[in-house]
Amino acid sequence: MKKTLFLAAAIGFAGLPVNADERVAVIRDDIVKKECGACHMAFQPQFLPASSWRTIMEGLTDHFGEDASLDEETARHITGYLAGNAGRSRGAKTAIRITELGWFVHEHNDEVSPRARKKAGTMANCTACHRGAEKGYYDDD
Ligand code: HEC
Ligand code: HEC
Structure with missing residues (x-):
């Protein structure tokens, strides 16, 4: 019993933000879709905790080397x-990259061939490998 509890906790911490066969909730806000989908796919809020999103939004003038700043209201x-739609914090409260989170690295390290990785250009290019990513499907290959 104790062992089971321990295992569940361990998986919960390092695990996926979703169940394997579950669809990630799609973005239903047109402003988010437009402004955060201009240079890359608009990442679903569930992939980072609220504190990370706030950090990202406070740093838009230097957003991974790009100026992605917006007017205050937007x-x-x-x-x-x-x-409001963020995922749970899994110990990575200030991470600003989904691609550096423990579950992400774990899920992709052994599964992604060097060739596929190279073709995608960057692991942030979700749609290169997950064709249904924008619709919330990641369990597609
Ligand atoms: C170079 C290819 C590639 C890129 C880029 C990539 N992935 Fe993946 N991803 C995979 C492969 C391969 C798997 C493991 C097979 C599977 O379960 O679909 C996987 C698995 C996953 C899973 C687990 C799916 C499940 O239910 O088992 C999630 C969630 C996921 N990726 C999200 C993302 C997100 C979010 C991005 C972008 C930030 C991304 N991936 C970028 C190839 C990629
Ligand atoms: C002017 C272009 C541009 C706009 C607009 C933009 N981004 Fe980005 N974003 C980038 C670049 C460039 C990267 C780095 C991509 C890489 O490493 O491959 C990035 C990376 C990210 C990452 C990290 C991806 C990873 O590696 O896990 C997140 C999260 C992110 N952006 C969120 C947002 C949000 C939220 C918005 C809307 C407020 C937004 N972006 C708008 C250019 C942009």
Whole structure:
């Protein structure tokens, strides 16, 4: 019994934000879709905790080397949506990359061939490998 509990806790911590066969909730906000989907796929809020989204939204003038700044009202609206639909914090409260989270690295390290990785260009290019990513499907290959 104790062992089972321990295992469940361990998996919960390192595990996926979703059950394997579950669809990740799609973004239902047109402003988020437009502004955060201009340079890359708009990542579903569930993949990061609210604190991470706030950190990202506070740093838009230097967003991974790009200026992604927005007017105050738009930024406030987007922050509200992302934080309001965020995932649970799994010990990575300030991570600003989904691709550096423990579950992500674990899930992709052995599964992704060097060739596929190279073709995608960057692991942040979810749609290169998950064709249904924008519709919330990641369990497709
Ligand atoms: C270079 C290819 C590639 C890229 C880029 C990539 N993935 Fe994956 N992903 C895979 C493979 C392969 C698997 C393991 C097979 C599977 O379960 O679909 C996987 C598994 C997953 C899973 C677990 C699916 C499940 O239910 O078992 C999730 C969630 C996921 N990826 C999300 C993402 C997100 C979010 C991004 C972008 C930030 C991303 N992936 C980028 C190839 C990729
Ligand atoms: C001007 C272009 C641009 C816009 C607009 C933009 N981003 Fe990005 N974003 C980038 C670049 C470039 C990266 C780094 C991609 C990489 O490493 O491959 C990135 C990466 C990210 C990552 C990390 C991906 C990973 O590695 O896990 C997140 C999260 C993110 N952006 C969120 C947002 C949000 C939220 C918005 C809307 C407020 C937004 N982005 C708008 C250019 C942009």
